[in-house]
Amino acid sequence: MSTVILLLITGLGLGALYFLVASGLSLIYGLMGVLNFAHGSFLTLAAFLGWETARALGADSWVSLFAALGVGAVTGALFAAGTEFLLIRRLYERHIEQVLVTVGLALATVALFDGIWGTDPQFIRGPQWLAETTEILGARIPNNRFLLIAVAVLVLVGIVLFLRFTRFGLVIRAGVENRSMVTALGIDVRRAFTVVFAIGGAAAGIGGVLASHYFGYVSPQLGGSLLIFAFIVTVIGGLGSLPGAALASVVVAVLQQFANFYLAGTGDLMVVLLLAVVLLLRPSGLFGRRT
Amino acid sequence: MSTIRTTLGRLVARPLVKWLLGGALVAFVAVLPLIDLVVPGVLPGSTYTPGTLQLLALSLIFAALALSYHVLFGITGLLSFGHALYFAVGAYGLGVILERTGLSLLPAIGLTLVGALVVATLLGAVSLRVSGISFAMVTLAFAQAGSVLIRRNPDVTGGEEGLGLATEQVPDFLVGVVDTRNLFWVALAVLVLVFLAVRWFERSRAGHVAAAVRENELRVRVLGLPPFPAKLVAFVIGSVLAAISGMLYLLLQSGVTPRAVSADFTLTILVIVVLGGVGSRWGAVIGAVVYTLLDQRLTALAGSDAIAGLPPVLRVPLSEPLFILGTLFILVVLFLPGGIVGLAGRVARRRTAEDARDRLEETT
Amino acid sequence: MSAPIPGNPVLRVEGLAASIGHQPVIERIDLEVPAGRVTAILGRNGAGKTSTIKAILGLIPRSGVVELAGERIDGLLTHRIVRRGVGYVPEDREVFASLTVAENLRLAERDGAPGRELVVELFPDIVQRAGQRAGTLSGGQQQMVSLARALLNDNRILLVDEPTKGLAPKLVTEVAAALERAAQVVPILLVEQNLQVARRLAAQVVVIESGRTVHAGPADEFFADEERVERLLGVHSEGDPTSEANR
Numbered sequence: 001m002s003t004v005i006l007l008l009i010t011g012l013g014l015g016a017l018y019f020l021v022a023s024g025l026s027l028i029y030g031l032m033g034v035l036n037f038a039h040g041s042f043l044t045l046a047a048f049l050g051w052e053t054a055r056a057l058g059a060d061s062w063v064s065l066f067a068a069l070g071v072g073a074v075t076g077a078l079f080a081a082g083t084e085f086l087l088i089r090r091l092y093e094r095h096i097e098q099v100l101v102t103v104g105l106a107l108a109t110v111a112l113f114d115g116i117w118g119t120d121p122q123f124i125r126g127p128q129w130l131a132e133t134t135e136i137l138g139a140r141i142p143n144n145r146f147l148l149i150a151v152a153v154l155v156l157v158g159i160v161l162f163l164r165f166t167r168f169g170l171v172i173r174a175g176v177e178n179r180s181m182v183t184a185l186g187i188d189v190r191r192a193f194t195v196v197f198a199i200g201g202a203a204a205g206i207g208g209v210l211a212s213h214y215f216g217y218v219s220p221q222l223g224g225s226l227l228i229f230a231f232i233v234t235v236i237g238g239l240g241s242l243p244g245a246a247l248a249s250v251v252v253a254v255l256q257q258f259a260n261f262y263l264a265g266t267g268d269l270m271v272v273l274l275l276a277v278v279l280l281l282r283p284s285g286l287f288g289r290r291t
Numbered sequence: 292m293s294t295i296r297t298t299l300g301r302l303v304a305r306p307l308v309k310w311l312l313g314g315a316l317v318a319f320v321a322v323l324p325l326i327d328l329v330v331p332g333v334l335p336g337s338t339y340t341p342g343t344l345q346l347l348a349l350s351l352i353f354a355a356l357a358l359s360y361h362v363l364f365g366i367t368g369l370l371s372f373g374h375a376l377y378f379a380v381g382a383y384g385l386g387v388i389l390e391r392t393g394l395s396l397l398p399a400i401g402l403t404l405v406g407a408l409v410v411a412t413l414l415g416a417v418s419l420r421v422s423g424i425s426f427a428m429v430t431l432a433f434a435q436a437g438s439v440l441i442r443r444n445p446d447v448t449g450g451e452e453g454l455g456l457a458t459e460q461v462p463d464f465l466v467g468v469v470d471t472r473n474l475f476w477v478a479l480a481v482l483v484l485v486f487l488a489v490r491w492f493e494r495s496r497a498g499h500v501a502a503a504v505r506e507n508e509l510r511v512r513v514l515g516l517p518p519f520p521a522k523l524v525a526f527v528i529g530s531v532l533a534a535i536s537g538m539l540y541l542l543l544q545s546g547v548t549p550r551a552v553s554a555d556f557t558l559t560i561l562v563i564v565v566l567g568g569v570g571s572r573w574g575a576v577i578g579a580v581v582y583t584l585l586d587q588r589l590t591a592l593a594g595s596d597a598i599a600g601l602p603p604v605l606r607v608p609l610s611e612p613l614f615i616l617g618t619l620f621i622l623v624v625l626f627l628p629g630g631i632v633g634l635a636g637r638v639a640r641r642r643t644a645e646d647a648r649d650r651l652e653e654t655t
Numbered sequence: 656m657s658a659p660i661p662g663n664p665v666l667r668v669e670g671l672a673a674s675i676g677h678q679p680v681i682e683r684i685d686l687e688v689p690a691g692r693v694t695a696i697l698g699r700n701g702a703g704k705t706s707t708i709k710a711i712l713g714l715i716p717r718s719g720v721v722e723l724a725g726e727r728i729d730g731l732l733t734h735r736i737v738r739r740g741v742g743y744v745p746e747d748r749e750v751f752a753s754l755t756v757a758e759n760l761r762l763a764e765r766d767g768a769p770g771r772e773l774v775v776e777l778f779p780d781i782v783q784r785a786g787q788r789a790g791t792l793s794g795g796q797q798q799m800v801s802l803a804r805a806l807l808n809d810n811r812i813l814l815v816d817e818p819t820k821g822l823a824p825k826l827v828t829e830v831a832a833a834l835e836r837a838a839q840v841v842p843i844l845l846v847e848q849n850l851q852v853a854r855r856l857a858a859q860v861v862v863i864e865s866g867r868t869v870h871a872g873p874a875d876e877f878f879a880d881e882e883r884v885e886r887l888l889g890v891h892s893e894g895d896p897t898s899e900a901n902r
Contacts, residue, residue, distance in 0.1 A: 029424065033424075035424045035427065035428075037558075087621065087625070090625055091624075091625070095424075096370060097624050097628075099370070099424075099427075100561070100565055100620075100624045101621055101624050101625065103558055103561065103562070103620075104562070104617045104618070104620035104621035104624060105617070105621060106558075106617075107555070107558060107562070107613055107616070107617035107620070108613070108614045108615075108616075108617025108618045108620075108621065109614075109617075110613070111611040111612070111613035111614035111617060112607070112608060112611060112614045114611060114613075115607040115608065115610060115611040115614065116607055224554070224555075228431065228432070228435050228554065231428050231431060231432070232428070232432050234428075235425055235428045235429070235432075239424065239425070265443065268435070268436065268439045269436055269439060269440070271432075272432045272433065272435065272436040275428075275429065275432050276417055276429070276432075276433075279417070279420060279421055279425070279429060280417065280420060283420055283421045283425065
């Protein structure tokens with residue numbers, strides 16, 4: 001029983017990370033039709049700058065953890081908005097070229113991070129509480145899982161509120177459904193593009209700082225390794241669907257944990273298998289619109 | 292002068308002349324190991340030295356691999372993010388069979404080809420149920436699964452360390468460092484065959500349907516042509532050709548590492564094809580040669596004293612070849628649609644236009 | 656070819672061509688929409704009527720001259736064209752199904768939505784359903800939301816694409832009445848397959864065939880020449896409107 005609880009909560013924690021990456025990917029794809037390969041780089045840069053911030057302020061305090069999260073969110077948002085404004089926008093409506101540009105950016109930035117911070121992982125520290133465990137029904141759960149889950153839920157609620165109650169949110173929801181009709185109502189939908197990139201980048205940035213606590217280190221490969229699973233989550237959940245991304249994040253991560261434990265470390269393979277099955281049965285994903 | 296140029300241009304366009312030029316180019320590349328050609332700044336040493344031949348052979352293998360990706364992306368419009376998987380199937384498949392079964396090289400190659408054919412047909416049939424970005428994701432996921440399998444089974448694949456070539460199974464003339472030139476010739480021959488195979492596919496009926504699918508899948512359906520078989524054929528041909536490149540890579544490098552199945556490696560193939568010019572066979576070949584040489588030169592540059600002496604702001608980016616290549620790639624996508632071949636085409640067209648003007652001026 | 660029209664036209668289109676992919680969809684469209692009138696675009700299926708509307712709005716890549724009140728708009732992006740006072744009611748309504756009626760209308764509002772009273776007057780039914788998701792409305796109600804989005808704002812012209820397509824006869828009459836009322840405040844360029852509706856509303860007609868303008872002139876003159884109507888549109892001008900509408 002305690003093993004099941006541990007696997008479940010660890011799975012939820014990992015799912016929280018997947019969601020923080022996949023939510024932005026899904027929104028960006030839903031609105032713009034762009035698959036963003038550079039999303040992992042937003043995350044990695046945020047993780048590094050977040051860690052630099054925490055280290056400068058003294059890594060053990062809660063203040064520096066929240067400062068790191070703030071720096072991570074801002075870093076991700078600015079990096080993402082800049083990417084949209086300077087690279088993606090020049091290739092308006094040319095989706096393949098847009099994907100290619102993000103591929104180039106991902107390759108170039110990961111190499112640059114290698115050059116700046118070195119290829120080896122840098123081990124990090126946080127407030128003492130995060131390294132401790134809490135006992136739930138006999139399972140000793142590492143505390144950082146709770147932080148991950150709580151922050152991911154806050155981000156989910158934040159994005160939902162933003163989409164529901166702001167003008168930009170209205171434009172984004174309409175644009176996901178029918179982008180050209182939004183422009184035909186006299187709205188410059190490109191401004192919404194920059195906004196979704198910034199939101200997605202901020203979520204990924206927060207995810208980067210949290211991922212460094214979950215794994216215990218930062219490395220230039222951090223974003224890329226999470227990105228592949230976030231892609232899978234996005235496709236399983238249905239491209240463009242936020243609830244789909246949330247549900248699929250949890251399903252994928254929990255499946256991964258259980259398969260790793262009970263089926264001899266086959267978690268990654270089971271996830272790919274799940275993807276194949278979902279696509280065979282529902283090619284548009286769990287919450288995707290049928291096209 | 293201008294009339295000579297136009298005559299030349301018209302001559303090049305004729306099929307027989309094309310074949311002769313192609314043959315001459317192949318013949319020239321084939322004699323490189325026998326002559327002492329030094330190209331400072333481009334090649335690390337004279338063309339007969341094993342190190343340089345190794346690099347050139349590698350660029351030929353990447354050219355064949357890029358051509359195989361051209362079948363998917365350039366002809367059929369399938370943006371796959373898992374092409375490295377089939378390269379790895381070739382390299383690892385051949386490596387494992389040689390090590391485990393004691394078969395000699397040719398039967399082992401045959402067996403690997405059959406394996407690649409089966410894997411490509413199965414995975415292709417599943418992946419092609421979706422299209423566009425979902426297809427890209429699924430192929431990425433399958434390649435990721437392949438990568439996990441290879442890394443997690445070290446007793447079969449050598450894990451992170453990689454797999455060495457079981458040299459006792461391989462004919463002697465393909466093994467030693469002094470025999471690099473034999474491998475170079477094999478690589479050249481394979482590249483020529485791959486090139487001709489791709490050319491044949493492009494001109495076949497299935498190739499035409501595949502190209503029509505790229506332009507407008509809906510219209511192909513409306514015309515009553517099922518797009519799925521054409522796409523699957525293209526996928527399988529591209530994958531098997533990639534596996535052939537992978538086998539050659541194993542022989543040349545005397546081994547293979549899990550990097551061959553990584554997402555980064557697929558992205559490298561994509562970069563090569565886009566750099567050379569999407570949709571062009573020669574683009575794939577030129578892109579591969581340029582990329583391989585550039586990568587080697589930039590790596591050499593990164594380790595040079597000139598770079599070490601620079602301030603960090605310049606030193607850090609310049610000592611990362613992939614940073615420079617990635618940036619170059621972004622610039623090509625933004626400003627050079629059609630890649631190197633597209634640029635050459637534009638320059639040629641401008642020349643022809645100038646010639647036409649010259650002639651007009653001469654006659655008036 | 657085109658009949659002389661008094662006064663400056665609100666919209667003038669000359670030599671408009673457009674393609675989707677590499678496929679040309681219209682080749683040479685010339686038309687003028689005079690102030691205070693309804694101008695109907697007629698033509699067989701696939702003649703390029705909808706493409707003409709989309710090309711005017713810049714929703715598909717186009718070339719040629721488009722002037723709104725004497726100013727060139729053919730180089731502008733779609734949202735800028737709309738902001739200059741071009742209201743659009745697309746074919747198939749294109750309401751945002753997952754948004755509520757109120758949200759659909761709020762999205763369309765510009766500059767304080769001066770047309771709100773007209774919308775309330777014309778479509779009391781949908782105003783009552785403000786909180787309902789647009790996707791759950793009937794086809795007729797969706798058409799009214801789509802019309803309302805365009806009528807909320809002060810526009811120089813409305814581009815209305817097949818507003819009665821697929822509607823029951825009673826709703827066709829209602830929509831036609833709403834358009835007639837709207838035409839009192841804003842000129843309309845109307846694509847209409849239902850010839851009865853076109854006859855009732857249009858002062859001018861433009862006939863398109865294979866992506867080219869083949870006829871333009873006053874509506875009554877055009878409909879009086881039954882032989883020409885038959886030749887250009889393949890139907891009698893007295894044709895049964897319901898069969899056309901339910902095509």
